[in-house]
Amino acid sequence: MNAIQASELCYTYEDGTVALDHISFAAQRGKITGILGANGAGKSTLFLSLNGVLTPKSGQVLLAGQPVRYDKKGLLELRCRVGIVFQDPDDQLFSADVYRDVSFGAVNLGLPPEEVRRRVEAALERTGVSDLRDKPTHALSYGQKKRVAIAGVLVMEPEVLILDEPTAGLDPQGVSDVMKLLLDLRDSLGMTILIATHDMDIVPLYCDYAYLLGGGKVLLEGTPEELFAQP
Ligand code: ADP
Ligand code: ADP
16 A cells, blocks of 8 residues: 555746656555655655645645645645654754654644643654753754654654655764664554665665655666665
């Protein structure tokens, strides 16, 4: 079952740059799908189109088999169901302390306080930052900030979790911590995870399937074994 899929997606920026040129892909439920490609390949534009920050010029996105609508109601729903973790956690963390940062999205949804508390506790626990809850966000290490940013998206309980370069800027221990967290989300919650990366080392270790983008097109797709097979 595909949690999210796109067919023939196109996006052109106002200056005429064609960023997505008839991209089709599918991410299976409960799997980690890698979106690979050099800078400028179209990865960020694709992700922003999948959660409705950008509206594709043509083509279709299907979420759990249903076409996404880009009207006001459709977009609100989309932003809850498809969560994005940006590359730089400083783009995502604004509050005075970790607890408030993680609760922000859930409070914004207008959930009852008890439900907010339950979700925040679960997200802090799962991302391993419970002990940091009272810390000012700016006092955290980069790796800790990454995990807090992920927690802040998990409180929305999205069906699809998208991460832009989740390992960028992390030391080997930080990379392994973040990737193990993603494996845990996949394996214990059955989450569907999409990661954009140009870190080829993580693909065979952590991705179930991957797409290689270039120039706004899908150049190759397959399992890591298929993609990295010697010709
Ligand atoms: P990636 O995430 O793979 O690095 P992007 O989606 O950011 O790729 O970029 C795809 C193409 O769109 C590139 O040619 C990039 O220069 C261009 N692009 C990205 N953002 C903008 C923008 N705001 N305005 C114009 N062109 C952009
Ligand atoms: P249970 O069947 O016991 O509810 P789950 O695996 O569904 O177990 O959930 C375990 C915990 O993870 C719960 O506290 C739940 O709120 C939380 N949880 C479930 N789905 C998500 C999700 N998509 N994002 C974040 N947290 C979630």
